Amino acid sequence: MPKDGSMSESKQKILEAASELFLEGGVKAMSVRAIAAKAGVSTIGIYSHFKGKQGILDALFIEATEMVSAAMDAGNGAPTAKAGMMANAEAYLDLAEKHYAHYRLFFGESDPDYTPSEEAQELARAAFMKLREHAAKLHPADASSQDIQETALTFWALLHGFVGLTRHMGAPRAGVADWRALIMRAVEEKLNTYLN
Amino acid sequence: MPKDGSMSESKQKILEAASELFLEGGVKAMSVRAIAAKAGVSTIGIYSHFKGKQGILDALFIEATEMVSAAMDAGNGAPTAKAGMMANAEAYLDLAEKHYAHYRLFFGESDPDYTPSEEAQELARAAFMKLREHAAKLHPADASSQDIQETALTFWALLHGFVGLTRHMGAPRAGVADWRALIMRAVEEKLNTYLN
DNA sequence: CTGACATATATAACACTGTTATGTTTGTCA
DNA sequence: TGACAAACATAACAGTGTTATATATGTCAG
The missing domain is CATH 1.10.10.60 (Homeodomain-like)
Structure with a gap:
């Protein structure tokens, strides 16, 4: 606000x-x-x-971006890199659940006519950079920029993919008792591959 | 057609x-x-x-569903379960690339006013079932239904998440030389966790 | 204080959207 | 041939975001 x-x-x-x-x-x-x-x-x-409807959507997009950014801050100060990213995942899923309209806007899924302003896009990139910093902590100090980026992208892809699936009519409804537990298991398993 | x-x-x-x-x-x-x-x-x-615009969108949704379904058939007859799912992933990414409008419609990202008909939804569920059959081959014969479902969902989440990220303005443009290679690496790595 | 200019505002009109209404034409069948 | 259903053309409707027109308010320099 x-x-x-x-x-x-x-x-x-x-x-x-x-x-x-x-x-x-x-x-x-x-x-x-x-x-x-x-x-x-x-x-x-x-x-x-x-300046019109697009400006309203921009203001809301910026709100959405701030929410995503805050979710990427959830892991700050965690005792381990893994704990930090697990906290990020929980916060991200909370965001998607409580502010789904904002989440969809952020991912261009709301309004086919809306294109974010350059300012709005810049903020979205900054949010990704935060995630990337957390991902860097999973890697040794001499890890390549490319590897770190790939880790961050994979983490994000997993979360975003699951958020989409939880609402997809093709995905089973009755067979998934606890989506949150399932997602967190998949995320943790992924993070574990960086710790071995 | x-x-x-x-x-x-x-x-x-x-x-x-x-x-x-x-x-x-x-x-x-x-x-x-x-x-x-x-x-x-x-x-x-x-x-x-x-019966109106919704009927047109339903016809296109069914087209999209058939495309997704065909992608899930790409792995049929592969020598190993892993090879089958790798082929499915390639076909799925091809579909998303060549028919992105259809892909978005399938994931409810096209038109906020569109809700698929019950018939269309049934077809989407059938497509997921195909994926699930491929995922079952990664598991021993006595694997639980829940485990198999979780595997299929994780695979799908990873692919869907990456498809969304490749087009997201928050994701780095210049730093990702080859999205396809990156995605296939992540998918392969995930599949490898089931083979150990 | 006044006039020029910028900004904010109310309302009407515009061009577009999906849909319904109205009337006509065509096809099917007993 | 007549009754009925389906297909069709066109106009009208109700909603959308936007622009046009006119008015009111605020700011600032002379």
Whole structure:
């Protein structure tokens, strides 16, 4: 949520309304008329303050990016590299679960017409860099940049892939008692391959 | 593509037009007016033959499902279980690359308003079952159903996660020389954990 | 204080979307 | 041939994001 001091009252109201609608109903629930009505302003405010719908989506994308970034900070200060990354995984899965609309927006799965701004993209890259720093701790000090990157990408792929599958109608519903346990097992197993 | 004998000329023209537009520009390029114009009919045909836009998306979803299913058949007849699943992975990645719009539709990433029909969902489940049969070959004959399912899900999660990352603006562009090689290494490494 | 300019705002209109309504044409069958 | 169903063309509808037009408010220099 934005701070009061850096934003006019209208702008803030608009963004709050958009965030609430998004959280409740995803991008479908967030027409400019719905946002304006909920904020108690007319639609023109969305154009003057945010340059239109894309600007609203950018603001939400940045929120999503901050959430992902915070998840990548969850492992900070952990006693071991493995414990750090396990904490990152839990935080990431929590994020996906509690803020799925934001998660989907981050992965370009929300609105076929939305392309993140350059600023937004820069923040997404910074979030990946955080993950990469954690991954580096799994490797010896002289490990190649490529190896570290590959580790970070594989970790992320595993998490992201599972998040998608938990909601896919092709994946079995009845046979998976505990998705979280399954995912954490797979992640831990993967991390163990770096410790041997 | 549908067979001539089971479909009227109009219905076929409409579906061909839709497929072409979808392939070129994804769901955004596929308004009912664009489909009708390309097919040389009026929009009403989409309602009488397909019950509307959702019916078009269902037909395309079924195409996507058939593609995924075919990818899961790629490993049939391979000399080892590992070779079979490696072939499945290559076919799956080929599918995602060559038919990305179909792939996204299959994973619910195309159109926030689209929900697959029950028939379409059933086909998606059948595709997963094929993958599961390949995964079973990695395990001893007395392996539990749960273990086999977990293996299939992890394999799929890894592939799906990587497909998503290759297109994510947060993932490094310049640092990954060869995504395919990276993914296949990660998949092979995962498969190797079942062979020890 | 006033005028020029920028920003914010309300409302209407526009162009596009998927869908429904209305009427006509064509095909099937007793 | 008439009744009915399916297919079809076109117009109208209700919703979408956006732009156009006019008005109100805020800022700043002279």
